[in-house]
Amino acid sequence: MFHFVLVCLIACTTSVFCSELEIFAKFSSLNYTWDKNHTYSDYLVNKQYIVENCLLAGINVGRNGDIYVTVPRWKNGVPGTLNKLESTDSGEYLLNPFPSWDMQREGVDGDLQNVQSMTIDKKNRMWVIDVGREYFYTKTKKTVNAAAGVWLIDLNLDIPVVIDKYYFPKDVVSFDNSFLNDVVVDDTLDIAYFTDAWDDGAIIVFDLASRSSKRFSGVSTANDKSYRMVIDGHKYGNKIFTTPSDGIAITEDYSALFFCQVQGTTLYRVPTSFLRESSGDDMSAFNTAVEVLGRKEPSDGIKYLDGTLFWGALTESTLYSMQISATSLPDMNLTASQMFPPNTETMQWLDTFAIDLSVSSEVPNRLYFVSNKLNLFTTGKMDFDDKDAGNMHIMRVTI
Numbered sequence: 001m002f003h004f005v006l007v008c009l010i011a012c013t014t015s016v017f018c019s020e021l022e023i024f025a026k027f028s029s030l031n032y033t034w035d036k037n038h039t040y041s042d043y044l045v046n047k048q049y050i051v052e053n054c055l056l057a058g059i060n061v062g063r064n065g066d067i068y069v070t071v072p073r074w075k076n077g078v079p080g081t082l083n084k085l086e087s088t089d090s091g092e093y094l095l096n097p098f099p100s101w102d103m104q105r106e107g108v109d110g111d112l113q114n115v116q117s118m119t120i121d122k123k124n125r126m127w128v129i130d131v132g133r134e135y136f137y138t139k140t141k142k143t144v145n146a147a148a149g150v151w152l153i154d155l156n157l158d159i160p161v162v163i164d165k166y167y168f169p170k171d172v173v174s175f176d177n178s179f180l181n182d183v184v185v186d187d188t189l190d191i192a193y194f195t196d197a198w199d200d201g202a203i204i205v206f207d208l209a210s211r212s213s214k215r216f217s218g219v220s221t222a223n224d225k226s227y228r229m230v231i232d233g234h235k236y237g238n239k240i241f242t243t244p245s246d247g248i249a250i251t252e253d254y255s256a257l258f259f260c261q262v263q264g265t266t267l268y269r270v271p272t273s274f275l276r277e278s279s280g281d282d283m284s285a286f287n288t289a290v291e292v293l294g295r296k297e298p299s300d301g302i303k304y305l306d307g308t309l310f311w312g313a314l315t316e317s318t319l320y321s322m323q324i325s326a327t328s329l330p331d332m333n334l335t336a337s338q339m340f341p342p343n344t345e346t347m348q349w350l351d352t353f354a355i356d357l358s359v360s361s362e363v364p365n366r367l368y369f370v371s372n373k374l375n376l377f378t379t380g381k382m383d384f385d386d387k388d389a390g391n392m393h394i395m396r397v398t399i
Helices: 040-045 272-277 281-291 374-378
Strands: 023-028 060-061 067-070 082-087 093-098 115-120 125-130 149-154 161-167 180-186 190-194 202-207 212-216 229-231 233-237 244-250 255-263 266-269 291-295 302-305 308-313 316-323 350-355 366-371 392-398
Touching: 060 115, 060 366, 067 115, 082 212, 093 202, 161 266, 180 244, 190 244, 190 291, 202 244, 202 272, 212 350, 255 272, 255 302, 266 272, 266 281, 272 281, 302 350, 302 366, 308 366
Parallel strands: 244 302
Antiparallel strands: 023 392, 060 067, 067 082, 082 093, 115 125, 125 149, 149 161, 180 190, 190 202, 202 212, 229 233, 244 255, 255 266, 266 291, 302 308, 308 316, 350 366, 366 392
C-alpha cells in the first residue's frame, strides 16, 4: 500500500506574484528555416508539412542561451521534430531542425522519428526522447510502431555531436503500446528517469554506464479513469484526456522523483534509491515505495527547483508552486500558491517547463514554459487561419 502524506493542494486560493510574467514568443502556427534542399513548397506539396498538425510541446534552454523545442509527430506532416529556435529581423521565431534536417528523416532507421521531450543536464548534454511510435493521434494515417530510444547530444562543441544512442528493449518499452513522455536526469550517476504515458503508465529507468533499463508500473502510474476534465468551461468528459503518468521532476540532490498523471489529481513521490536498486519486477514493492503526497489540479509537465515544485493547473489555466523537499512531510496547513491569475489565452494547457541554464548563479533563475492549448488541438478546435491567434506561447518568469 502507499505511504500517505496529505497536502491540501486543491483548496488553496493564495496567490503569489513573484515576478512579471513575460510572453517570450507567440505562435499562431509553426514555420521552419527552409533551405534549398528542404523547401517550403516541396514539403507543402508532398504533405510533409501540414500546418495544422504541428504543435509546440517540449522546451529547454542551453548554457549559451539557445532555446530548443519539440514538435512531436503525433500526426503526419511535421518537418522537424527536434528544433532550435531562430529569430528573424522581423522578430518572428522559426524552427531550425536540430541537430540537422538529415537526422530527422521519417522511416529511416537511426534517425530521430518522434521527439516528445528532452532535457539538458548540468554538463550541457541534451538527453532526447525518441518516442519511436508516430501518428497515434490521427485518423488519416496508420500508426507507425517502432522502438523508443534516448539520444545523448554534446552541446559543448561548436558543432553539437550525437555521442550516444540507446533503444529500449520491448519488454521495457513496448514497440506498439507506449508513449515515452518526459525525462529527468541524475548527471552525477548518468541515470535518466522517464514517464511512459500510455496504457497503465510507468516510470522507466535508464543507466547510461551499464546501458541497461527497467520498468516500474503500479497504481500510482495509472490514470484515474473516473476523472472528468473541464477546461475554460468546456466539459471534455473522461474519455479524451486519459493520459496516465506524465509529469516528472527530480530534486536537486537527485534523491527523489515527483510524478503525476494528466487524468488524475494525485501527486506522488518515490526515492530514486529504490528505483536504482530494485529490479522493477515487484509491483507490490513499487506501490509500497511510492508516497501519496496529496491532491492537486490535473497537470501535464512539472518542474522542481530550489526546493519548490512548479506545475500548470490544466483546469484553471495558471501556474502553481509549492515548497517541498525529497523527504519533507508537508504541514497539514500548507497550501500550494497560485503564482498568477488564470489566463486562458496565454496559459491554457501548460505543457513543459525548463530552467534557463544560461543565467549565472548570481542572477535569479528564469523559468520557461510552453502553453499550447493541447485540448483544442486534440479535439480539432484550434484555429490556424487566424494569423493573430495565440495558439502557442513560450512564457518565462524570474523566480
